[in-house]
Amino acid sequence: MNAPLIKLGRAGSFALLLFLPAPILVIAATSFAAAGYLRFPPGELSLRWYLEAATDPRWLSAFATSLVIAAIVAVLATAIAFAGAYACHRLKPRWLPAFELVVMSPLFFPHAALGVALVNVLALTGHLGTVVGIVAAHVVVTLPFAWRPIAVAMARIDGEIVEAASLLGADERRLALGIALPLARSGLVTALLFTFIISFDEVTVTMFLTGPETTTLPVQIYAFIQENASPVLAAISTATVVVTLAVVMLLERLIGLEFFVAHDPA
């Protein structure tokens, strides 16, 4: 009927889709160019920018800091969300919708405003420019992203299973860790990997909170772009893309990506 029209629409849409990874692919290509920039025709290939990045202690320490912070944040945010969502699931308080709205509220805060707000509070407690301060801020930022998949998975648990376990004498600890935890594991894994990657790649809020002693990889990339756009940046950036890609592929393998486009049943 309208077959040519549909074909044209598909081709156009596909071109738009390829626009999304374009800048990332350009960076990856640059990182392998010996000249340090893209030329026509393309010049010699080399790994010298990767070698330079890997032997610079500033990049190694920022990379390690980012990985450690992301790992701590992922575990903390997921554990906090699991405990909270489990309590809400069991107690079914009347104020639950209001409470979940507060949990989600950092999502509705423009990041520049959230950054200033967190500087205010961390300056008061003396945690500005420390790993503890950045972890605390990242937990605030990532909690909504941990809460949602866990709450969704929790809502799918058959209440009768928990009831049966309870009647058979399982104590509260057993119910939470032996029954709810494994049954909600798809939500837990999604929350862990999702919060890890958000924390690892976060820059807008974090750039308010880093100090001379402690900085994360994305913030250091930002600082170096402003100073001098050396091709080493392309190699470092490609490394962060590889980490992100690896986590997304892991999530795809373990759980699938449907969560991102599934409608919230709650």
Place this chain on the structure above:
Amino acid sequence: MQTSATPRSLGWLLLPALLVLALFLGSVVLLFLNAFWTKDGFSLVYFRQIVERPDYHEVFLRTASISVVVALASAVLAYPIAWLLWRLPRWRNLLLVIVLVPWLVSLVVRTYGWLVILGPKGFLNEALAWIGAIQSPLPLIFNDLGVVIGLTHVLMPFAVIATLSVLLQIDTRLEEASESLGASDLATWCRVVLPLSLPGVFTGISITFLTSMGAIVTPILLGGLRQKMAGTQIYQEVVYNFNMSKASAWALCLLLLSGLGLVVLRAVEGALVPKADR
């Protein structure tokens, strides 16, 4: 589920989450205190500045107009991508990776990519010069155009996800019914699919608008320090001028402006989308 006795100890499990929320809400309270309490005591000086100085009006106006353009552009450009993923269920997982990875890669990296592409000696200008299309490099960055291109690209994946999640809700029988009643593909899309998917489009617009209002990295790197947005001004006040009161006052005004934008958006959505669909 309600077991016979709901132990009160379960309430303790909420404590860690409450602590995190207390940190967040406490920081918002401090934002208010700092904005009104300057080093000379209670003062409205920074709010008065914002109301009185024309250059500050310009910054807020630029922030809002860039954010509106970016939100609309991402909605329009994201829609076909979402449609493609919806129509190709067999390929959806692979295509979803192509959407999600750019979304999750740090925005500083994506912005850097645009610097490499659009810069005076960038990929695009070099390519155009090589084929002889231009004599001198086109000014694609360090202006509003660069900021709009960068922010739109950075925020588009979210609009794709928001739109796709609503498209996936549509009952395929509605489409079949429309086609069996003789509507063309285009008519079916215009009169069935598009109206039903509008709530997702609006979710996408709200989030991209909010994120763009609070953006710092992309405006600084692609717009330069002179093309200020509210976020870049706030960042400068904190990091270079150590003026927390001014930064807090700006943050509150930014919040107010973003909130107003959302209210207007809600009203537009209410006028365009029939109630039953929301």
